[in-house]
Amino acid sequence: MGREDENQNSYSPTDCEVLILQVARITTTMAAEEDWTVPVVRATWTGQHPDTPLGRKGGKEGRKEGRQQNVERIGWPTQKSCCTSALSTGLDIMDSSGPSSVARKGRVVQASGVGSMRRFALTSLRRNARCEEVERILVAAPNHVPTPVRPVSSYFSFPVYKPYLQRTSSFREFHSSKFSSQIALEEPQQHKASEVERIKNALPATREGQKARVVVLGAGWAACRLMKDLNTKLYDVVCISPRNHMVFTPLLASTCVGTLEFRSVAEPVRTIQPATAKEKDSYFFLAHCTHIDTENRQVICKALGKDETAFMKASGDFVVAYDKLIIASGAEALTLGIAGVPKHAIFLREVKDAKAIRSKLLLNLALAEIPGVSEEEKTRILNCVVVGGGPTGVEFSGELSDFIKRDVLQKFSHMRGKVHVTLIEANEILSSFDLRLRQYATSHLEKAGVRLVKGMVKDVDAEKITLSDGSEVPYGLLVWSTGVGPSAFVKSLPFQKSPGGRIGVDEYLRVPGYEDVYAIGDCAGYLESTGKQVLPALAQVAEREGKYLARVLNEFGKHGAGRAGAKLDSAAIKPFIYRHLGSMASVGSYKALVDLRDTKKASKGVSMAGFLSWIVWRSAYLTRVVSWRNRIYVALNWTTTLIFGRDITRI
Numbered sequence: 001m002g003r004e005d006e007n008q009n010s011y012s013p014t015d016c017e018v019l020i021l022q023v024a025r026i027t028t029t030m031a032a033e034e035d036w037t038v039p040v041v042r043a044t045w046t047g048q049h050p051d052t053p054l055g056r057k058g059g060k061e062g063r064k065e066g067r068q069q070n071v072e073r074i075g076w077p078t079q080k081s082c083c084t085s086a087l088s089t090g091l092d093i094m095d096s097s098g099p100s101s102v103a104r105k106g107r108v109v110q111a112s113g114v115g116s117m118r119r120f121a122l123t124s125l126r127r128n129a130r131c132e133e134v135e136r137i138l139v140a141a142p143n144h145v146p147t148p149v150r151p152v153s154s155y156f157s158f159p160v161y162k163p164y165l166q167r168t169s170s171f172r173e174f175h176s177s178k179f180s181s182q183i184a185l186e187e188p189q190q191h192k193a194s195e196v197e198r199i200k201n202a203l204p205a206t207r208e209g210q211k212a213r214v215v216v217l218g219a220g221w222a223a224c225r226l227m228k229d230l231n232t233k234l235y236d237v238v239c240i241s242p243r244n245h246m247v248f249t250p251l252l253a254s255t256c257v258g259t260l261e262f263r264s265v266a267e268p269v270r271t272i273q274p275a276t277a278k279e280k281d282s283y284f285f286l287a288h289c290t291h292i293d294t295e296n297r298q299v300i301c302k303a304l305g306k307d308e309t310a311f312m313k314a315s316g317d318f319v320v321a322y323d324k325l326i327i328a329s330g331a332e333a334l335t336l337g338i339a340g341v342p343k344h345a346i347f348l349r350e351v352k353d354a355k356a357i358r359s360k361l362l363l364n365l366a367l368a369e370i371p372g373v374s375e376e377e378k379t380r381i382l383n384c385v386v387v388g389g390g391p392t393g394v395e396f397s398g399e400l401s402d403f404i405k406r407d408v409l410q411k412f413s414h415m416r417g418k419v420h421v422t423l424i425e426a427n428e429i430l431s432s433f434d435l436r437l438r439q440y441a442t443s444h445l446e447k448a449g450v451r452l453v454k455g456m457v458k459d460v461d462a463e464k465i466t467l468s469d470g471s472e473v474p475y476g477l478l479v480w481s482t483g484v485g486p487s488a489f490v491k492s493l494p495f496q497k498s499p500g501g502r503i504g505v506d507e508y509l510r511v512p513g514y515e516d517v518y519a520i521g522d523c524a525g526y527l528e529s530t531g532k533q534v535l536p537a538l539a540q541v542a543e544r545e546g547k548y549l550a551r552v553l554n555e556f557g558k559h560g561a562g563r564a565g566a567k568l569d570s571a572a573i574k575p576f577i578y579r580h581l582g583s584m585a586s587v588g589s590y591k592a593l594v595d596l597r598d599t600k601k602a603s604k605g606v607s608m609a610g611f612l613s614w615i616v617w618r619s620a621y622l623t624r625v626v627s628w629r630n631r632i633y634v635a636l637n638w639t640t641t642l643i644f645g646r647d648i649t650r651i
Contacts, residue, residue, distance in 0.1 A: 201318035212562035218328035222521030225546030234557030257403035258646035331484035331522035340460030345480035381476030388481035389425030398588025498525030507575035
C-alpha cells in the first residue's frame with residue numbers, strides 16, 4: 001500500500017496495514033492455485049470500538065458498555081477472493097463462507113481481490129477502526145510454517161516485515177482437518193531487527209491519489225510562515241520540531257521582567273496550521289530530526305526523551321517519507337568557544353530561557369534580603385550582566401533597567417541603589433543602526449543606570465566574567481546574546497555550506513544537488529556561487545523566505561508538480577529577493593529606536609528615536625503577532641503592567 005520504488009526497503013507499513021497486507025497477499029496467492037485452501041487468520045486486537053460491534057456483542061451493547069476489550073476470532077473463507085469478509089469491522093475475524101461484502105456505515109466494500117483489500121484498509125481501518133495496537137498476527141497454512149512473504153503484486157512493492165508470524169502449531173492441532181495440502185509461497189527475505197523496528201514506526205511515502213506531503217523541520221519564523229501560507233488543499237503538512245510553538249522573539253525580552261506573560265509570545269504550531277490538528281494525514285511530531293535520507297526521500301527522527309517531556313512511551317526512531325522537504329531548524333547561540341558559557345550563562349532565544357532569567361532574577365532579589373549575606377555577596381548577586389550589544393541585548397538591558405527603576409525600588413525597597421545592569425560589547429552597541437540612533441541609545445542607557453563596558457570576554461566561571469584585558473566582572477545573573485551560528489544538526493548534514501557554515505542554497509532557496517530539498521531561515525545561506533551575500537539572521541528575513549517558498553510550493557501544486565520528483569519550468573518561478581523593511585529596538589522608559597532607511601541608499605528613509613518611536617515600535621509588533629488571541633493577550637498585559645506594575649511572583 002505504498003509508492004512503488006526500486007528500493008523495496010523504502011516503505012514502512014503501520015500495524016493496521018500489516019494485517020491487511022498479510023491477508024491480501026495470501027488471498028492473491030490462494031486465488032492463483034488450482035487446488036487450494038485459504039489459510040487460517042487470527043488477529044488479537046486491543047482497544048475500543050465506539051461505533052462497531054465488539055466481539056460477539058451487538059454494536060449497541062458494545063457502545064453502551066464502552067470499555068476496552070480483547071477480540072479474538074478464527075475464520076477461514078472457503079471460496080476464492082473473499083478474505084475481506086473475514087476481516088469484518090474493527091479487525092474482528094469471523095467465520096465466512098462464500099464471496100461476500102462488508103457493509104459499514106452505509107458503505108459497502110466489495111470483496112473482489114487486492115483492489116478491494118486496499119480500499120478496505122483505507123476506508124475501514126484508517127478512518128474508522130483507529131485501533132490502538134495490533135498485538136500479533138498469526139497466519140497458518142496447511143503443512144507450512146508461515147514466515148514474512150515478499151509480495152509480488154504491483155500494488156505492494158515493499159516487503160512486509162513482521163515478527164508476528166509465530167505459534168502456528170496450536171492452530172495446526174486445533175484445525176488439523178484444514179491442513180491437508182501444501183501451499184507454495186515465495187522464499188522469505190531476512191531483515192535485521194533494526195529494520196523491523198524502523199518499518200514498524202513509520203509514516204510511509206504517499207501514493208497516487210493522495211495529496212503530496214511537505215515535511216517541515218522546525219517551528220521558527222520561517223517554518224511557521226511557510227505552514228501558515230501553504231495550501232493544504234494541495235498538500236499534507238508534517239511538522240517535526242522539539243518545540244510545539246513558535247516564539248515571537250521581538251517581545252521575548254519583555255517576558256523576562258513580567259511586562260508580558262510567557263503565553264503571550266508563544267503561538268502553538270497547531271493553531272498556526274490547523275491542518276496538523278484536524279487533517280488525518282497532516283501531523284505535528286514533537287521530536288528531533290537526526291538524519292536525512294535524501295536517496296529514499298525520508299527523514300529519521302527521535303521522539304523527545306523523559307527529560308524533555310512530562311510523559312514519554314515512544315521507543316526507537318521513526319521515519320517520515322516526504323515529497324518536499326523544508327529544513328528550517330534554526331540556529332544555535334554562539335558561545336565564542338568559551339567553555340563556561342553553556343554551563344553558567346542563560347541564552348535569550350526560547351520561552352524557557354525567559355522563564356529561567358525571570359526566576360533567577362527574582363531569586364537573587366529575595367536572597368539578597370536574607371540576614372547574614374555580606375555586602376560583597378549582595379553586590380555580586382544583584383549585578384545582572386548582559387553580553388552582546390545587539391538588539392536583543394539592548395532591549396533586555398532596557399527592560400531590566402526599567403524594571404529596577406519602576407518596580408524593584410517599590411517592592412524591594414531594601415535593595416535601593418544595589419541592583420545594577422552591566423552591558424558588555426566588544427565594539428559599539430546596535431552596530432546595524434544609524435550612527436545618530438546608536439549615540440541616542442548609548443546616552444539613554446547610561447542615564448537609565450546601565451553600565452556599558454567595552455571589551456571581549458575571555459573566560460566565564462560560576463561567579464565572575466574575565467575580560468581580555470584581565471579585568472573581572474562579578475555577576476549573579478548572566479545573559480548571553482552574542483548572535484547565532486549553525487547548529488550541530490546543520491553541521492552534520494552532507495550538504496554544501498555557505499560562508500558561516502549554514503546550509504548552502506541557490507537563489508530559489510533549493511539545496512543544490514538534492515531534489516525537492518529546501519532550506520530557509522537562520523539555518524540557510526546563499527552559496528558563494530550565487531554571487532549574493534548571506535542574509536542576516538533576522539526574524540523578518542526568515543519570515544520573508546517562508547512566505548516566498550510557500551508561494552512557490554503552491555504554484556507547484558496548482559500545476560501538478562507537488563509530488564516527489566515532479567518538475568516545473570523554473571522560468572515560471574522568480575528567484576527570492578530580500579528587501580529590508582527596517583529595524584526597531586526598545587531601550588526602556590517608553591523610548592525606542594526606529595531605523596527605516598533604505599539599505600542601498602542610507603540617505604533615504606526615516607530614522608527616529610524617542611517616545612513617538614516607542615509608539616511605532618509597539619504598534620508594529622502588536623500587528624505582527626500571529627493570532628488575534630495573542631494580540632489580545634499582549635494588549636491586556638501592557639495595560640495591566642501600566643496600571644498595576646509588573647508581576648514579581650516567582651513560580
